[in-house]
Amino acid sequence: MxxxxxIALAISWLLAVAGGDRTQQIVGWALLAMVLVLxxxxxxxxxxxxxxxxxxxxx
Amino acid sequence: MDPITLAIHATPAFVASAVEFVEATTIVLAVGVTRGWRAPLLGTVVATAALAIIIGTLGVALVTVVPEHLLKGVVGALLLLFGLRWLRKAVLRFAGIVAIHDEELIYLRELAELRQQGLRKNEFDWVGFLVAFKAVLLEGTEVAFIVIAFGAAGGVALTSAVVGAIVAGIFVIGLGIALQKPLTMVPENWLKFGVGAMLCSFGVFWFAEALGMTWPGDALSIPLIVVAFLAVSWLAVRILKALLPQGAQIEARNF
Incomplete structure (x- = not known):
């Protein structure tokens, strides 16, 4: 676990760093979804x- | 800040700290009842003083040296990891895969162990002192971590977290004094389930904020995240119960 x-935290960080402003604004929801699936x-x-x-x- | 707003903000820290205080109080009670109160109470006081020094030193360093977004990121990640552990254990207990945490069993085990070690009169009880010291220091560190985590935003958040932890301490210790027996009436697994979901929610919330995200409605998103964690965790309990054959839960507890 x-x-x-x-890994989910690292993916979120990569998304925030590599993506633009729009990606940065959905990074929390992405992290939440990944953790719930996990x-x-x-x-x-x-x-x-x-x-x-x-x-x-x-x- | 009005008392109702303060109470709402202080609730997560109150519940999380109460769980830690229950564990420490149970151990101190067990030592006190079996070996006398002097040594465990002294152990508790010394541990509290040590804790105050640690928090005083680290607390100042945290505020002055570490940038806010970095602190939020680190604390968010730690909260998430910490909360997931609690949540996982609580789900496994509800599903019957792991035995329910029994404070009374722990209390009786402590009693038996301490009685076995025996105690001579007029001798300072170092065992009682160390057991209480260790328990209070460890659980106290966890309370400090909870306060720092929930109060990381500073200002109102910090005040609320401190108030929540202090009230939890007074409440649980008062309950312990009044009952003078293990705190079995506190349904620990329900507390762990709720607290686990709350810790995970704050972890996700702060980590995303540290990455530059602005949550819709700011802190108003937190209850929504908590509900998501609770719903998915409860779904996991249902899945696990369906997965294991009838009567297997009881059998599984023997592993």
Whole structure:
């Protein structure tokens, strides 16, 4: 999760530096979207891992 | 500033600091009840003094040396990382993948450990002192971080953050004194869930501001961001619950 968040922050920074004024004004929404996707993806993966661990423990 | 505006601005710092104060107070209570109050109270006072010196030194340096946008960027990134950790843990707890944080269990464990170590009469209780000192210093540093983070904008924000933290401290410590037992009545996971969402929201808000963005309605965007974090996190809880088979949540807690 932390690595994903750092990548999202770095992408936002690059967008703000490389893009123009218009890009700078949407960088916050882009960061928010990336972090929200990251939360769902990371937790979904954690769920899959937990399910796999439970299946192997039952065997 | 009128009291209502102050209360609204101070709420995030109040809630976030309350979580830290609950943890520190639980430990000091456990030490005090089992080993006597002198050493843990002294440990608490010394830790508070050490904390005041650290904040006094770093606080001045932060204001005079570091440019505002850089401070906002760094603090925003830290808040986001810190908040995501809390939010993730709270979601996993709600979904049953990680056991709910049980203050009573921690309290009983502290009691058992301290009783096992024993204590001779007329001897200064260094163990009690150090346990309380460590807990207060660590949690206090987190409170300081919260205050600096929420008050980074200076002026009203800083005043509100300081007021929020002080009121949280008085409230939780008062509650601890009144109850003299672990603060199990505070639903910690709900607090962590809400605080995690708030920390993430402020993190995104400040980091974007540091990059030069102007949010529509300025601070009025923050509640919208908080709602987005809460909604997506709750969606994650639902997904996780659907993903795990019936009864698996209880089984998962044994891992």
């Amino acid at each position: 932390a690595i994903g968040a750092l 939360i769902v993806a990371n937790l979904y993966r954690a769920g899959l891992v937990a399910r796999a661990r439970m299946s192997s423990a039952r065997r």
